[in-house]
Amino acid sequence: MTQPSPALIDTARRFLAEHPPFSQMPSAELDPLLPRLELAYFADGEIIVAPADGVPTACWIVRQGVVAGHASGAANDARAGGGVREPAMQLTPGEIFPAGALLAQRAVSNTYRAQGDVFCWRLARSDFDDLVRRSPVFLDFCRRRMAVLLDLSRQALQASYAVQVAQSRALEQPLVEVMRRDPYTCTVRTSLREAFEGMEARGVGSVIVVDEPAPGAVPTVAGIFTRQDVLARVVLSGVTLGAPVGSVMSAPVSCLDSRQSVADAMLLMAERAIRHIPVTGADGRLEGIVSERDLFVLQRRGLRQIGDAIRGAASVPALRQAAADIREWSFALVAQGVSPGFITRLISRLNDQLTARLVGMLAATHPVNLDQVCWLALGSEGREEQTIATDQDNGLVIAPECSLARADLLAFGDAVNHALADCGFPLCEGGIMAGNPLWCLSLDEWAERFDDWIARGDPQSLLHAAIFFDFRAVAGAQALADQLAQRVGMRARANPRFLKQMSDNALHNRPPSGFIGGLLEPWKRSAQGDVDLKMHGTVPFVDAARVLSLAHGVAHPPGTVARLEALALAQVLRSDEVAAWIDAFQFLQGLRLRAQQRSRAPGRAANVMALASLSELDRRVLKEAFRQARKLQQRLEMDYP
Numbered sequence: 001m002t003q004p005s006p007a008l009i010d011t012a013r014r015f016l017a018e019h020p021p022f023s024q025m026p027s028a029e030l031d032p033l034l035p036r037l038e039l040a041y042f043a044d045g046e047i048i049v050a051p052a053d054g055v056p057t058a059c060w061i062v063r064q065g066v067v068a069g070h071a072s073g074a075a076n077d078a079r080a081g082g083g084v085r086e087p088a089m090q091l092t093p094g095e096i097f098p099a100g101a102l103l104a105q106r107a108v109s110n111t112y113r114a115q116g117d118v119f120c121w122r123l124a125r126s127d128f129d130d131l132v133r134r135s136p137v138f139l140d141f142c143r144r145r146m147a148v149l150l151d152l153s154r155q156a157l158q159a160s161y162a163v164q165v166a167q168s169r170a171l172e173q174p175l176v177e178v179m180r181r182d183p184y185t186c187t188v189r190t191s192l193r194e195a196f197e198g199m200e201a202r203g204v205g206s207v208i209v210v211d212e213p214a215p216g217a218v219p220t221v222a223g224i225f226t227r228q229d230v231l232a233r234v235v236l237s238g239v240t241l242g243a244p245v246g247s248v249m250s251a252p253v254s255c256l257d258s259r260q261s262v263a264d265a266m267l268l269m270a271e272r273a274i275r276h277i278p279v280t281g282a283d284g285r286l287e288g289i290v291s292e293r294d295l296f297v298l299q300r301r302g303l304r305q306i307g308d309a310i311r312g313a314a315s316v317p318a319l320r321q322a323a324a325d326i327r328e329w330s331f332a333l334v335a336q337g338v339s340p341g342f343i344t345r346l347i348s349r350l351n352d353q354l355t356a357r358l359v360g361m362l363a364a365t366h367p368v369n370l371d372q373v374c375w376l377a378l379g380s381e382g383r384e385e386q387t388i389a390t391d392q393d394n395g396l397v398i399a400p401e402c403s404l405a406r407a408d409l410l411a412f413g414d415a416v417n418h419a420l421a422d423c424g425f426p427l428c429e430g431g432i433m434a435g436n437p438l439w440c441l442s443l444d445e446w447a448e449r450f451d452d453w454i455a456r457g458d459p460q461s462l463l464h465a466a467i468f469f470d471f472r473a474v475a476g477a478q479a480l481a482d483q484l485a486q487r488v489g490m491r492a493r494a495n496p497r498f499l500k501q502m503s504d505n506a507l508h509n510r511p512p513s514g515f516i517g518g519l520l521e522p523w524k525r526s527a528q529g530d531v532d533l534k535m536h537g538t539v540p541f542v543d544a545a546r547v548l549s550l551a552h553g554v555a556h557p558p559g560t561v562a563r564l565e566a567l568a569l570a571q572v573l574r575s576d577e578v579a580a581w582i583d584a585f586q587f588l589q590g591l592r593l594r595a596q597q598r599s600r601a602p603g604r605a606a607n608v609m610a611l612a613s614l615s616e617l618d619r620r621v622l623k624e625a626f627r628q629a630r631k632l633q634q635r636l637e638m639d640y641p
Helices: 007-015 027-036 099-104 125-134 134-143 144-164 192-202 227-234 262-272 290-297 298-313 316-335 340-365 406-422 444-455 460-466 478-493 497-508 533-550 560-569 575-599 617-638
Strands: 038-042 047-049 058-071 088-091 110-124 186-189 205-212 221-226 275-279 284-290 374-376 396-397 440-442 470-477 530-532 606-610
Touching: 007 027, 027 110, 027 575, 038 530, 038 533, 058 125, 058 134, 058 497, 058 533, 088 110, 099 125, 099 134, 099 192, 099 374, 110 125, 125 134, 134 144, 144 560, 186 192, 186 497, 192 205, 205 284, 221 227, 221 275, 262 275, 284 290, 284 560, 298 316, 298 340, 316 340, 316 406, 316 575, 340 406, 340 470, 374 478, 396 406, 396 470, 396 478, 406 440, 406 497, 440 444, 444 460, 444 478, 478 497, 478 533, 497 533, 497 617, 533 617, 575 606, 575 617
Parallel strands: 186 205, 396 440
Antiparallel strands: 038 110, 047 110, 058 088, 058 110, 205 221, 275 284, 374 396, 374 470, 530 606
């Protein structure tokens, strides 16, 4: 191998420093890699690596151009004389392949070929293996690509939030006003056992390690040890509890002066991906500590106040204000980069409380015995996946012993629907609401309706099934919803034809074909157009999880993440694939929330995002999320050919 010139090495270093995982690797891990890279050129259509080659001989890093990955098969292999179908993935500058095949020592599952003129760096398999051994960052990325990219995106969002709000008066507060003044400390010689006992006794997640200064000198911060360090640095490393905490602490430690601001602490945490910051005085003496929880998560009293307002509301206007508070609180959580899964569950549960309060208030005025009816949440609320911009999907199940006239129950349902609309939840344009005679039914009538959809399998029935199979009790008799779930789940699982029809219907919503609209060439900053993050993003995951969970009897609870996790637990799906699918789904949910935060507009526009508004990192994660959606849909195609 010819040694590359210093200029080429410097070019490679600057390029790789812009792309994960290399951008996260310290110089000691990255620098030995650079002289081992060889630059290779591939003409349009030329195959770089294919299944027939066996275990790959090298890892490739895209330097310029696009590499298309085609599903294996004669129809996709130019060597077999077949045509080339639409690629399953497209790799752009900075991306590496085929890391999974190299780690597993197996042939690739896709044929990788140049799409136009392509330049790639080649890293020999032996050098790849050496890098995996030397670099935990690189190994983690190869194993958990989607999760690592998602973490980087979340950190960038938090940093962006910190910059945007740095002018806020609250965040200009000096740390001395918000820090905890009694941090737990120990010396570098304190045993791990004693440090653990101290953390447990005080109910804290960290200990600040101070040095042992000379008599009269001020003790200074030497390091920090947190609960997150226990597994990797103590348990897996086999360190005994008698060892000094100084041998496993993180050092040096990023500290801030007590006169610096909350915004300074937020920026430092986002920049260095840390969770605790010791706060010192002008003389370097430790004065306190601030944590990520203190700064990035809203105070619990905000949630408690909203809950108290809902429980204490005696009128629709009072609940209208609570609903507005839920939305504003949700917008703030989105801006702070809080987990999308947490936000959507939180929105759904607060909306549940609000709906249950409305149902209770209006049941007393009609009157309706809530022991004899069940208010169902359908669709996204049924899955606990409500985003901020959402309309109503609900229904009413009536117990056999209920003696109230159907007209009175419809009037009750209609009153709740309009009260919800007054609180900011628009009436469903399709009329899927409890005030509609079609969806205010007895338990037997609901079961017959599901039976009819399962038996017919026509497009309208499949459309209804996609909404109504995601149901959950919000108020009233929970047992009615449980009985309905058991009955319809058994019927669906026993009808393979219906499951096949549901699968075919689920494949209609595909991720964007070919990643058009600028996703293909993010390095040229040429992104144009919009992407519907719901129909072409989250819906493929929702639909696939619904079909597979119905087929294997794990449809309830109806959440997409819960269904995928249940399928992995039942060993129907591989746990590593499920982890990547969940990460991709949550990233897309997060983009939907960000789009809604920016537009604050109801309807379809709230789920559409301009590609040009995304950072290069988020475009890369979005492309990976679409790839994961295609993989999940390929699983459906395998199960229901």
